[in-house]
Amino acid sequence: MGARSGNNFLSAIRKLGAEVWIGGARAGDPTVHPAFVHCARSLASLYDLQMEAPEAMTYKTEDGDRAGLSFIQPRGAEDVRKRSRMFRRWAEFSGGMMGRSPDYLNASIAAMAAAHEFFAASDPRFGANIVNYYREARKHDWCATHTLLNPRASRAAGWAGQTDADLALRLVDRQADGVVVNGCRMLATLGPLSEELLVFPSTVLKQEPAAEPFALAFAINCNAKGLRFICRDSFDSGRSHFDAPLASRFEEMDCVVIFDNVVVPWERVFICGDVARANALYADTGAVVNMMHQVVVKNAVKSEFMLGLAARIAQVSDAMSLPHVRERLAEMIIAMETMRACLRAAEADAAPDRWGEWMPARPPLDTARNLFPRVYPRLAEIIQLNSSSSLMAAPADADFASPLLPDLERYLATAGALARDRVALYRLAWDAVGSSFGGRQTLYERFFFGDPVRMASALVDNTDLKPLVARIDEFLKRPD
Numbered sequence: 001m002g003a004r005s006g007n008n009f010l011s012a013i014r015k016l017g018a019e020v021w022i023g024g025a026r027a028g029d030p031t032v033h034p035a036f037v038h039c040a041r042s043l044a045s046l047y048d049l050q051m052e053a054p055e056a057m058t059y060k061t062e063d064g065d066r067a068g069l070s071f072i073q074p075r076g077a078e079d080v081r082k083r084s085r086m087f088r089r090w091a092e093f094s095g096g097m098m099g100r101s102p103d104y105l106n107a108s109i110a111a112m113a114a115a116h117e118f119f120a121a122s123d124p125r126f127g128a129n130i131v132n133y134y135r136e137a138r139k140h141d142w143c144a145t146h147t148l149l150n151p152r153a154s155r156a157a158g159w160a161g162q163t164d165a166d167l168a169l170r171l172v173d174r175q176a177d178g179v180v181v182n183g184c185r186m187l188a189t190l191g192p193l194s195e196e197l198l199v200f201p202s203t204v205l206k207q208e209p210a211a212e213p214f215a216l217a218f219a220i221n222c223n224a225k226g227l228r229f230i231c232r233d234s235f236d237s238g239r240s241h242f243d244a245p246l247a248s249r250f251e252e253m254d255c256v257v258i259f260d261n262v263v264v265p266w267e268r269v270f271i272c273g274d275v276a277r278a279n280a281l282y283a284d285t286g287a288v289v290n291m292m293h294q295v296v297v298k299n300a301v302k303s304e305f306m307l308g309l310a311a312r313i314a315q316v317s318d319a320m321s322l323p324h325v326r327e328r329l330a331e332m333i334i335a336m337e338t339m340r341a342c343l344r345a346a347e348a349d350a351a352p353d354r355w356g357e358w359m360p361a362r363p364p365l366d367t368a369r370n371l372f373p374r375v376y377p378r379l380a381e382i383i384q385l386n387s388s389s390s391l392m393a394a395p396a397d398a399d400f401a402s403p404l405l406p407d408l409e410r411y412l413a414t415a416g417a418l419a420r421d422r423v424a425l426y427r428l429a430w431d432a433v434g435s436s437f438g439g440r441q442t443l444y445e446r447f448f449f450g451d452p453v454r455m456a457s458a459l460v461d462n463t464d465l466k467p468l469v470a471r472i473d474e475f476l477k478r479p480d
């Protein structure tokens with residue numbers, strides 16, 4: 001089949017019947033459930049973009065299909081850029097507010113399949129499995145999410161298997177038809193609207209036999225028996241697009257995932273019991289670089305969206321000439337340009353990796369992914385600082401259709417906008433930086449790619465400091 005339409009996606013989710021719980025009850029069909037329906041439609045629109053602009057959004061595979069460009073295994077720098085433009089088009093649809101659009105994991109699966117020898121070194125079947133899985137995912141254009149973290153009762157405990165062995169997801173049996181896994185993972189964003197769940201290694205495991213049951217990488221259908229998604233409250237409370245412009249469209253949902261003795265068919269197992277390979281998976285396969293590529297495109301778009309929002313607020317409130325507003329806008333411009341520059345540098349320095357796939361350069365992407373969790377909360381803060389009480393002087397759609405209209409039109413208009421336009425703008429700002437949807441956006445950007453402290457530590461490990469240190473030593477030895 002290849003690249004799918006929105007209708008194809010919706011009908012697949014409708015038929016899936018995954019065990020999704022929300023507010024103490026089974027959710028039923030997520031494509032009509034009020035908590036998920038609008039995000040389902042947004043995802044469908046993303047898929048429809050592939051139908052509307054096939055040249056920009058898809059590529060021809062070796063099977064003769066046209067597949068979504070996020071699945072491409074780049075054979076040159078232009079392929080990397082083509083994929084980037086495709087990422088951008090999807091990110092622009094939501095202003096970067098959908099973190100788990102399917103391109104994020106498609107690119108990751110593509111990198112892992114290109115690195116099939118990495119998996120085959122553990123077991124030849126696993127090498128074939130990841131290639132076949134990639135081809136199937138691309139053929140059906142599956143929507144996937146992933147879950148990496150084991151729950152921890154104590155943050156002091158070093159790794160999954162030590163004190164929290166009975167909480168963490170672990171291998172409990174190997175059978176003829178597959179492996180049996182039990183335990184819990186958190187979180188899976190977009191769980192209720194995903195067909196596939198990718199379960200990949202969590203934080204680094206200790207290299208010892210006791211860690212082997214936790215060294216797992218596999219894919220499972222979201223409707224597998226014993227697999228349970230437990231949702232938080234939905235931030236889409238059924239308001240209009242005027243009232244909640246972002247939550248009424250892009251509420252992705254986050255879930256805790258329970259594995260109650262789930263059987264994972266052997267053909268979907270990529271790592272089982274190999275601690276060294278589980279620990280090396282992300283770095284050695286290039287999956288993390290491809291994920292970073294999607295994320296940095298998304299974050300460039302998101303910083304553009306936030307800057308555009310702040311600039312419009314400055315115009316509407318006639319504050320564009322105020323020095324502190326200008327200083328804050330400059331801060332946002334610097335953030336945006338830094339994201340763009342990192343992206344451009346990464347794409348300009350793209351090169352083949354050891355598996356033959358062309359990759360954007362890692363250091364600029366790593367820089368951007370370490371910076372954004374620090375920068376994004378400040379972008380949100382600037383919008384709060386520049387908006388102040390206007391974020392609260394924001395009557396609802398219904399008020400504009402009530403006898404209050406003359407009052408609203410008189411008192412809420414500004415030098416730069418009619419009352420309704422002003423309120424629409426500030427409601428958008430509130431949804432971006434203050435509502436439960438907006439609060440989650442900030443939390444997401446702080447953490448979704450991992451604990452910032454450990455990410456920073458990985459950046460130190462991945463940076464070649466030796467020549468720099470040598471230069472200092474040489475300088476100290478200079479005779480004059």
Ligand SMILES: Cc1cc2nc3c(=O)[nH]c(=O)nc-3n(C[C@H](O)[C@H](O)[C@H](O)COP(=O)(O)OP(=O)(O)OC[C@H]3O[C@@H](n4cnc5c(N)ncnc54)[C@H](O)[C@@H]3O)c2cc1C
Nearest residue numbers: 146147148149155186187188189443444447448450451453
């Ligand atoms: C909105 C959202 C969506 C997400 N979606 C997904 C998803 O779809 N899939 C997925 O796999 N994951 C997802 N995540 C989880 C994400 O991977 C984790 O939040 C991230 O890895 C950090 O782990 P943690 O939340 O357990 O935080 P912790 O590791 O508990 O860290 C919390 C804080 O404590 C500090 N800390 C932790 N341990 C120590 C220590 N020993 N010493 C000192 N300080 C410490 C950290 O630096 C951090 O500041 C999501 C997270 C969020 C917020």
